[in-house]
Amino acid sequence: MPSLPPPGSMATDEGGTAAPPPASPNRWVLYVDLDAYYVSCELRDRPDLVGRPVIVGPPPSDGPSRGVVLSASYEARTFGVRSALPAGAAARMCPDAVWIRPDFEKYERISRDVRTLLREFSDDVVPFSIDEASVAIEASDASAARAVAERIQRALKDRLSLPASIGVATRRVVAKIATDQAKPGGILVVPPEEVVSFVAPLSVRVVPGVGPKTEELLKRHGVSTLGDLAGQRASEVRRWLGEFGVELVALARGRPAEESEPSGGPRSRSTDHTFALDVERWEELEPTVRSLAEELANALAREELRYGAVGVAFRWADFSRTQRLRALPAAREGSAPLSERAVRLAHELWEAERAGRRRPVRTVSVRVERLTERTQRQVSLDEFEPRSNRSRGAM
Numbered sequence: 001m002p003s004l005p006p007p008g009s010m011a012t013d014e015g016g017t018a019a020p021p022p023a024s025p026n027r028w029v030l031y032v033d034l035d036a037y038y039v040s041c042e043l044r045d046r047p048d049l050v051g052r053p054v055i056v057g058p059p060p061s062d063g064p065s066r067g068v069v070l071s072a073s074y075e076a077r078t079f080g081v082r083s084a085l086p087a088g089a090a091a092r093m094c095p096d097a098v099w100i101r102p103d104f105e106k107y108e109r110i111s112r113d114v115r116t117l118l119r120e121f122s123d124d125v126v127p128f129s130i131d132e133a134s135v136a137i138e139a140s141d142a143s144a145a146r147a148v149a150e151r152i153q154r155a156l157k158d159r160l161s162l163p164a165s166i167g168v169a170t171r172r173v174v175a176k177i178a179t180d181q182a183k184p185g186g187i188l189v190v191p192p193e194e195v196v197s198f199v200a201p202l203s204v205r206v207v208p209g210v211g212p213k214t215e216e217l218l219k220r221h222g223v224s225t226l227g228d229l230a231g232q233r234a235s236e237v238r239r240w241l242g243e244f245g246v247e248l249v250a251l252a253r254g255r256p257a258e259e260s261e262p263s264g265g266p267r268s269r270s271t272d273h274t275f276a277l278d279v280e281r282w283e284e285l286e287p288t289v290r291s292l293a294e295e296l297a298n299a300l301a302r303e304e305l306r307y308g309a310v311g312v313a314f315r316w317a318d319f320s321r322t323q324r325l326r327a328l329p330a331a332r333e334g335s336a337p338l339s340e341r342a343v344r345l346a347h348e349l350w351e352a353e354r355a356g357r358r359r360p361v362r363t364v365s366v367r368v369e370r371l372t373e374r375t376q377r378q379v380s381l382d383e384f385e386p387r388s389n390r391s392r393g394a395m
């Protein structure tokens, strides 16, 4: 591995903006991810199945289906069974598995209990999915932060019978990566001074947002690990991947959140809803998209944040995912522009689907990106959308 420049010494190619003062030196992020969540929810009602291979998904006794595994216990995973594996293949790999039909209403209800429990530890709880949330806390040092993570992990186990893995860091993205490394059932603390050595050997794929295409592109430039990335010039990586590439380099070099996240907060937010029954009608989908958008807009308003891009994603009944994200001409605030755009994007996705496979929707999520602080400054003329776009009714 090439030797890494020390953190803080590589500002030369990143532009001349002075770093704002650190938000809080004692702010830690605990990223909580429940282990084998759907299976864990089912085991609460079926303790007799603890320790056995359990699969949540369409049972093979239902006959041949195009369904997939939604969640597999770690005992089933030793047979190679994984989420999103076709049910037929899973049944062949692990013939003794106990199959349980999914009960999304139950998983939503328990997820709300989890969020309530987490809010006992912090006012700043951000759900990222049905089984993941970040919890921001104040702690004097790494061991104090670890102690809180241990208390949360124990509370989840004792009160909700749910095993969880927790990553702890001063940046959410690092905490998230740590959580994945801590699975199952672990706690992994990565203090700021250890971020560079922690991420260096890891594949770029561990970073949320880096998919197979980005991985492939980086590989063509000789970059496979975050350590490889730390040795690249940010200006070079910007040419390959845009601003996202610059953020990746900053992460690989262990730059603290306040430098690469100017708002002092996250770069994106999302909220989602899983329907109790898969939805096949747009009339049912639209109000949900609207209320998710409003929920998100209210959360942003509380934090005085504006959004510069809106996205919508559908998880279809076969568990595949389709998403659409669109940048806005200028940062916006309030619920009206957000819900209007979210509904439009959702409708586009829905119409595209109707032209083809017509799968029902299982989960819908609404997302905002490019978050910036709302300032007191006068809104500039540029904040209006071009008229031609508005009259076309599209962005």
Ligand SMILES: [Mg+2]
Pocket: 033, 034, 035, 036, 037, 131, 132
């Ligand atoms: Mg999980």
